[in-house]
Amino acid sequence: MYAALIILPLIGAAVTWLIPFDRLRPKVLSLFTFAHLGITIQMLSFTPPQSPGGWFCLDALGKIVLLSTSVLFLFCALYSIGYLFYRRERSNRVLCCGLLVCLSAASMVTITHHLGLMWVALETTTISMAPMIYFNRNARSIEATWKYLLICSVGVALALIGLYFLAYATIVARVEPSLLLDDLIRDAGKLSSGWVHAAFVFLLIGFGTKMGLAPLHTWKPDAYGEAPGLVGALLSGGLVNLAFLALLRIYQLSLATKEIMFFQNALVVMGLISMIVAAIFMARQADFKRMLAYSSVEHVGIMAVALGLGGKAIFGALFHILANGLSKGVMFLSSGNIHRSYNSKSTDHVRGALRRLPWSGGLFLAGFIAITGSPPFAPFISEFTIVSSAFIQGRMLVGAIFLISLMIIFIGMALTVLPMVMGEVPADSETTSYRDTIYTVGPPLALLLLVFLLGVWIPAPLMTLLNEASALLGVPQ
Amino acid sequence: MTNSIIHIFLALVMPPLLLGVIGKTKALFAGRVGAPFLQPYYDILRLLHKGTVFSTTTSWVFRAGPIVALATTAVAALLIPFGAHPAPISFTGDMILYAYLFALGRFFTMAAALDTGSSFEGMGSAREATYSCLAEPTLFFALITLSRLSGSYTLSGMLVNINFSVWMHTSAALLLLVGGMFIVLLAENCRIPFDDPNTHLELTMIHEVMVLDHSGPAFAIIQYAAALKLFVLGAFFVHLALPYSTGNALLDWGLFIISMLELAVVIGVVESVMARLRLIRVPQLLVAATILAAFSTLLVIR
């Protein structure tokens, strides 16, 4: 079962690599992602037992991330059919192949309990994404790729040494040396605090870089800005969650050790910094893809704060994994369409999208409303949970900063998004061959429906899943 | 009952007489013989027999103006006590109704004026609107002071209650009040120094210019309504300024009539010794009146 989850996409990658026809590849891609989702659902409904040696184990946390990743990949793959049709000028072999490799690695991250293996998988996702960011093959995209690659690699390298510290701590503590999460949690009490502290710092920095917590986020706007819309969607909706899952693992571990307070405070501080930074950079943003990048910085900040707050906010954090991933999908995919149609990312050129692309424009607007935490969409649930629990816990200052930066972000985003979608199309605006089709509009629309559904009704199984997950993170049920 | 009948009778008959007295006083000051006291009655009757000229610009609003003005003033006349006698209609809060009735009349007068589409009448109504809304607070401060003094929330209660003993206790407040209310009285009835009813330069008028286009019976109604308004507000003022009362009902009626005439004379004197203010100064004077009234209020409620 576990093997299938990892092997299947790899097979798909091989197949797509061998297929000579550009038109066929996206369809195969979608086929494999669809199969992957099938397996995922199968595994969610009938959880396979822990693999011998305990390297693989799909717990509630993993399930949530796996689900969101798999769904997002499916819709992005479907979207790629329509999108790549408009990018016929260049081969999509690397893109499709890379997507599947990334999917395989991502599944690996979600199902493994061996921190070392998780690290390897994470690094693999990082590397496999690089060529997709370079999809446009121009000076800007090479620069973006370079920054993405170097910063993320350095970050993940730091995470590695963090892991080494953990391992060494086990050796020092004279317990059976291991990087298995369960062993570590079991022996957590015995580990020496010096090493554990250092480990937490390096891991936080490492995974934080991959996640894009400010001030480690510097690669994000460039990468998101230059990558195609669907890659942006995967980065901000998928990879971010994987890194967050890694942080969750560390959080589990820190719960077992006595160092939880430090870790939580660090998370809250970095989260708030991320939100403030996002607020500052989003106002009057001239490039709507970069704006989305900063919005992603904001949301990882939200998740970090929620995790740091603990208690009921954990539920918000976990639900935000889904909510944020799906809403980001809507935003990036529709923004990709707008970008195609206007052939510009500049908010000065893009005007009256609702007139030119009623569907994509509408989706972009709806996505904006959703992502800024307005009901009846899913992010409202998570964000409200987080804010309210901040206030209920009496963390007034945290709650206040949280809310204020949300406000500034909303204003900044509104001032960018509304002029884009409303009003008349400027007369001098470039006309392109792009038209809304079922392939380019369907996936984001479906995602939006999901976001809406989760905003008004959380299915019972999902609810239990979320509760189990927050139980894993030490929330009394 | 009889009192009510007398009340209504006076309200119906007496108002134009005041205008006559004022006119006579001014004439005497100017060293002329002047028109007879009953001149205003003759004018009104003559106007009632005349035909009417309508402007083609106007609509039914124009015709409604005088009617509503008269009707409201008439109802107001039933709310205000004359002399020591309480008013025919009196209930808690009637003073507010009293104040707002004039507003209704004003609304229609102004609308009628603007209906003619004449720039002069527009001017007039603009001034009327502004000045009257500046005069409004003064009246309310007066009402507050009075009801605080009398402990009553009805016009009759608060006005009839004023007598020498009250004066003795709160002379300062009442003096300020008298000052303020007299200004308001002049302003509301468009007398000098605010407005000159019988000037001939429309540019400077307030009330008269608003009714330029009315003619015949309608104009008669306006004349009469104006007189009635003077009478009603005068009655209010007389209570403050000349709070005489004897126990005897008939004597009180006489006293009331005399004091109204005194008021008319005073107004005549003021009109003959003063000149009309520049329009810029008018708001300042009105605000001054408000301040006087406000002070009197503060004196009694502190």
Added chain:
Amino acid sequence: MQSALQGAVDPALVALFAALVIGCAGIPGLFIQKPGPGQILSAAATILAALAGVPAALMLIFSRTATTYVLQWGLPFGPCELVIDPLSAFFLLPVFLVSAAGSLFALGYWPAAEHRTTERGLTFFYGLLASSMAILLMARNGVFFIMVWEIMALSAYFLLMTEHEREDVRRAGIVYLIATHIGTAALFVSFSLLAAQTGSFLLPAAGSLSALTPLASVVALMAFIGFGAKAGIMPFHIWLPSAHANAPSHVSALMSGVMLKMGLYGIFRTLTYFHDPPLLWGAVLTVCGIASALLGIIFAVAQRDLKRLLACSSIENIGIITTGLGIALLGVSSHTTVLVYLGLAGALLHILNHSFFKPLLFLGSGVIIHSSGTREMNLMGGLGKGMPRVALLFLVGSVAICGIPPLNGFVSEFLLYLGFFSQLKANNLTYLVLLAPVLALVGGLAMVAFTKLFSSVFLGTPRSSAAAHPHEAGVTMLLPMAFFALLCLVIGVVPQLALRLVSPVITAFYPQAMSATVSTEYGTILGRLSLAGVLLVSAVVVVTLLWRWRLGKGLISFTSTWGCGYQRGTARMQYGGTAFSELAVSVFDGIMRQRIKRPALHGLFPKRSHCSDVPTETLLDKVISPLFSLAGVSFAFLRRLQHGQMHMYMMYIFVTLFILMLWAH
């Protein structure tokens, strides 16, 4: 009769059902290709729902009981209760009435045939707005409340965006959206802290909390900001004028007539939680209220845009209502029952009244704009001849909103005046009475504003070709207006009935204020008032007859207006709206300014030139916009941190690592 009907069907269910029907009324239209049927369908559905909902609401008011339902929902915020108590039922009345009237009006005002692109969305969101407001009134779970609240705000935004190709509409929309979002954030805090106190998101029962904890005051303050921003209480009013001016008129009617009241409902509801509110709260409410009333009406006087004027007068009326709530609260804190009674009665009644005459006026303005194609009062004039019926109805509305007898506006203000005066004899809160002159001033200014409005639109001669050919409105547009006008008249002439409508609400929350003596006393007073009203009407009739009789005697002739000797008068020479209000505005110079650009004239025969005037938005122009630009500049400065220098990015990581290390050890 009531009991029998109640036996038959539960009125609460009926109301809920009606709300849902209104919400779904617009949906079929989205899928019907042919323009028209969808709109008619939704109008019919809405009206039927209202016909069912209004009696249900009335029954619920008079039954004086609260009906509770629990909504099964999948969200982790505790049980979601729907409760209709007299207060909710009372606020339901305007929701149903105005939404139904508006949807009927839309048939003539925004026909699908002419507005193919916009009509569908408009109809859909209109229904959504109405029903979200209705459901908001029933929501008793804080989170559900906020969700419905936000849906209401958003659908209002989309309605406002109907004509988003116009620049000013877009600007208004953004300002509105930001304002309402900030308000919602304040509500987040308020409801979260409530939950922190009660332990669940269910709204606390009346009088169950103490106001003396520091948390309570934060709750109240945040609620005041959040709900006040929606209600348009100063200083949270900045979004209101442009938003209401730029929406389609029947939407403005719904927003101004009902949506603002939702803010007031929220404030009222929040206040009911606390059994011992400190005097300060009442004072704050009263001061903000009276300030809004005065400033609002001053703004209104200065406006030249028909609908902006109406919007500003909404601020005024909301202010009056808030003042009423404020003095009622003062009464609660000082255990002065009569004050509680008069304040609440006045406020609630004014809520009802305002939701009758304001929609009437907005619908009327819709007709005017429809036929003259402009909102600029200085370009209108003489429309009264083309559309006499509209003029009459509009006149009723104007008189009512000025609070002049014998119409409904006066009744509520009358009660408030009595409230102000009521403490005159007592020795505490005596200074309340000083509100009376201010309110009087407000009334006077309101009259300036509305004589300006009515006369410069309907009276005189047309000032531009746009206004030259007015045409009477169709029956679908006249009927709703006539309906509201009738309601204004009825409440004005028989106010006792209206009082019976509000007293159950007062009893529900402040029974001590609702002693039999008090109610009977003020019932009789209002009875006298209605007598006076009747007397007034009859006096008008008498004088009219007399005049007609004399008129018949003399000969009647028609000619042009007397130009005081000047025979070449043109329409442009009439006193326009701006000219009319200039004097009044100049008195309040500094608070409000009509920025008038006068041309400089040279020589004996100056060339053709033109003069323009703009009423300033004091708060928005002087405070908010500079603030925003300041933030923009400083942010732009901070954005240099993202400079593209790789090694500096590495430095960021390094420094963060270092700091965390220091922190950890």
Added chain:
Amino acid sequence: MITLADQLLVLVLLINFISLGTSRLMFSIRAVAAQGVILGILPGLIHPFSWHLVAITVVILAVKGVIIPMMLGRAVRSAEIKREVEPFLGYVPTLLLGAVFTALSFGFAGRLPMLAEHQNYMFVPASIATLMTGFLVLTTRRKAISQVIGYLVLDNGIFIFGLLLTEAMPVMVEAGALLDLLVGTFVMGIVINQISREFSSLDTSLLTSLKEE
């Protein structure tokens, strides 16, 4: 044996300083290659013989000693750049900073509890010092190549630490880590070649078009 390893670590530290001090790119590439080779033989010195040990040694020697240097060298030649001119921070200050950081890392290591047998060897300080050196290179050099070199030094630092726990880290993970580093560096090499094609220079200060203006 292990003492020999310890002395080799001194060499590693020296190479750190060389990579900090030199301006000639080719030279520092070679230096890092040498560092890689040393690291390659270290495991053999501290651990008893095993096939997995051999495998690791071979892989490391191949990767760090041969492949990566070759790749970088090709990039340098294709871009025809000899030396890092005007670094963000001059060479002498960098060297001083390097010294400071080395000292700091020794101090830091001293404060951490350690296994008795590692107590008087300098694996931990050396690894942290090398890590810091890598960071120093990354933050003070502008050229893309230099930054890759910095990244490699950073990796070496991590690797040194890894020596302490080869038994804790199962072979597969170790291999995976190495593989990832390899692939990462490999992709970087590709990217660098692309850059040199796009910009005809490897100065990352040219790569600054993506920013907030």
